[in-house]
Amino acid sequence: MDLLQLKYFQEVAKHQHLTKAAQELNVSQPALSKMISKLEQRLGYQLFDRTGRQIRLNNLGEAYLKIVENVFLELQKGEKELAFLTEKQNELISVAVTIPTILPQLLGGFLEHRPKARFRQYQAFADRMKTQLETGEIDVGISTFPIEGNNIEWYPIIEEEVLLAVPLSHPLAERKSIYLHEVENDPFIVMPPGYGFRQMTENFCAEAGFYPDFAFEGDETGVTYELVEKGLGIAFSPSMIRSQRLSSLKLAELNIIEPKCTRSVGLIWHKERTQTKTAQEFIAYTIEFLEKAKTSFEKQ
CATH class of the missing domain: 3.40.190.10 (Periplasmic binding protein-like II)
Structure with a gap:
């Protein structure tokens, strides 16, 4: 379907005058007349009755005009829907x-x-x-x-310090800072393999000269520190977690003197x-x- 033909037909039907429609569409009258004739040839019937210079919609033309107007209304609705979906996307x-x-x-x-x-x-x-x-x-x-x-x-953006969270019952809980190798025999609570927190734990411990003993692996940060609070192990405590999740838990957080424990x-x-x-x-x-x-x- 040629939408340009339909638009031209709609304008001619609106004015029922080729010259006025041509002026509105900014095309020549012969070109417009030729376009309407092509549309009628494609459909196989006439849409207008012509008497001299007069042109009027016939019954078929009036019926077809309703169809054409519905086509353009649906297109407008479709454009609005696409605009809405695009905005939403x-x-x-x-x-x-x-x-x-x-x-x-x-x-x-x-x-x-x-x-x-x-x-x-x-x-x-x-x-x-x-x-x-x-x-x-x-x-x-x-x-x-x-x-x-x-x-x-x-x-x-941030280079944050990583502390070590230990239960209050831990022998080092009263200290403000420790060397990481001092807890090489303690069980660690970590994320499963693949998580950055797990890799961070392994890297820090390797720098301190040992491989950590993993007592518990879980993918929920809050549970990790609840387990520390219960005395089931120790865990590294980055600043962004510490400030938001640990304030209500009873545990000690120790500065690590060596190695330097930070994360970006x-x-x-x-x-x-x-x-x-x-x-x-x-x-x-x-x-x-x-x-x-x-x-x-x-x-x-």
Whole structure:
């Protein structure tokens, strides 16, 4: 179906005058007359009665006009629906995180700024996050490990200190700081293999000259420190977790003199992929959010 033919027919039917319709459409009268004739030839019947220079819709033309008007109405409805869906899609942000504990405060603050925004959230390992970025499954990632790759931008924001959480019954609980090798015989509570927290635990212990004894593996951060509180083991305690999840638990947190135990927190995104305005605003907001968190940690 030639929509231009239908539009020309609609205008001629509206004016029932070729010259006026041609002026409205900004085409020559012969070209318009030829277009209407082609439409009638394709349909196999006449839509207008012609008497000299007069042109009027006949019964078939009136019936066809209703059909054509419905076609354009449906097209307009379709365009509005697509515009709505596009707007809705543009408000969707897909984000992957290795530290989900920060999300309630982060997302809550952003939604106050951009109430129409919608989120699709993943908890992902570093390797998985990299793949999600490369395939376009996510717009941005919040990671505790630098992620490198072609066209991947790593933007580090926080270098946070990692302490050691021990139960109050632990022999070293009264100390303010320790050397990590002093707990080489203690059972550790960790995340399963693949998690950044697990890799961090293994790396720190390796720097101290030992491989940790894993007493418990679980993927829920809150449970990890509840188990520490119960005396079932010890665990590393990054600042961002400590400030939000451990305030109500009865346990001791020790500074680690050696080795230096810190981790980076930053954003990653795809450099070559065009971000929606909402995603751009979320990235800027997250950077500001983490910068403020960094200042807060430094004052503690």
